Amino acid sequence: MTRDEIREILSKVKGRKILVVGDVMVDEYIWGKIERISPEAPIQVVDVQSENAVMGGAANVVSNLTGLGARVYPVGVVGRDQKGTFLKERLQEQGVRIQGLVTDPGRPTSTKTRIMGQNQQLLRIDREYKTPVSRASESRLLHYIYRQVQDCDAVILSDYGKGVLTPGVLAGTIHAAKKAKKIVIADPKGHDFSRYRGVTCLTPNRKEAEEACGRPVQSRRDMLNAARHLQRILKSRACLITLGKDGMALLNRKDFTVIPTVAREVYDVSGAGDTVIAVLTLVASAGYDLETAAALANTAAGIVVGKVGTARAAPQEILDYDRDTLDTSARKIFMLQELKDQIRSIRKQGRKVVFTNGCFDLLHVGHIRYLQEARRLGDCLVVGLNSDGSVRRLKGKRRPLISQEERAHILSALDCVDYLVIFDELTPLNLLRKLKPDILVKGGDYKKSEVVGADLVESYGGRVALIPVVKGKSTSDIVERIVERYGKGV
Structure with a gap:
């Protein structure tokens, strides 16, 4: 798949409407250091440094979809508790309507708490009910x-076995979707996959497929036989088996394909299945065949397993993820909501966030020294990059000289840049409101009174820093020298 083809797909999936029915939950993370063994028992002691929470389960599927521009309608059950409120608020922050979430005061909101040390998961604590939801809740769903x-x-259908996808909810949803001629894709749970009869495609992982078929799924022949078996009992068009480090195997009607993994590094597989079903369904809903949808889902999954914790793949990351040329700098490019989550986690660790912004068109030594100095002021540097449209409105129709994609990739290759987000407005004021950096940095050619957002940052206790510019180093100077030397040709 070429870069232009991927760009076209990502453009076409924006605005697609996806109904997500399943077990919404909260994923909590407790981050700490491990430096000793407990004197009370032969176990590690985790010195807690920070805690954060993100949307998990079916709610993570929703997050993956909204990150790619879809309009999503979640259907599930939450408790009348703090975690339920958290989920609703986070969904609404992403522009999601939550009328499909039923509040059941008799159940807690499903929560998984992961204890993390040295970026590795040490222990998971689950707080949940697995019994089917009440008849009243089922009726409302x-x-x-x-x-x-x-x-x-x-x-x-995002099934985590927490009681939302009862036989009645499953059968009713599948029947209604088929009657309306809609694609239905299910991420299953349990051993009896006949519950999902009638779906368009099922997406079990290898272990789930082995348990459902009662046989190992190791060789290519095993994969084909398992997919055929599931396809037959489900009367479905397709079956996609995710294979971890081995990629995924797709049987679409009679066509069988094994798609190799594109993951560079695997830090955490939490939520990878959510990413797969989100991207697979979204791309298929835009009219693409399942082979194309699965290939893009495989790429997205390769991105999220390279991040710690439940995560999602941003459009720019997918676009940049060429398995022959990708370097880890592409993972520094974030969507605003995802970056907001990342900054929240960083701040809980007591780390200082520095922010600066600009067009950075034709990167030169003045830019690099400026960014290096900005990074030294704190623990991480966030760069807000003006989009192509924003640069044109600021600099004129001849600019930018370098596209936003190239500018983003060049900047993120610098060691001093930790995170990058592209914005389309003329000023970074919206980014500042969302991210609330500790330090706002601009060049010394500005006066403090001229810095957009200075009052905002200082209002919550942050500060503004002005860094001297390198004289004689600017994009305009470079352009003038090029025109002067080569204006008549080389």
């Missing part, structure tokens, strides 16, 4: 599904 399915492009 189905009422919303029946009303919403007609207006959606596809349906995702």
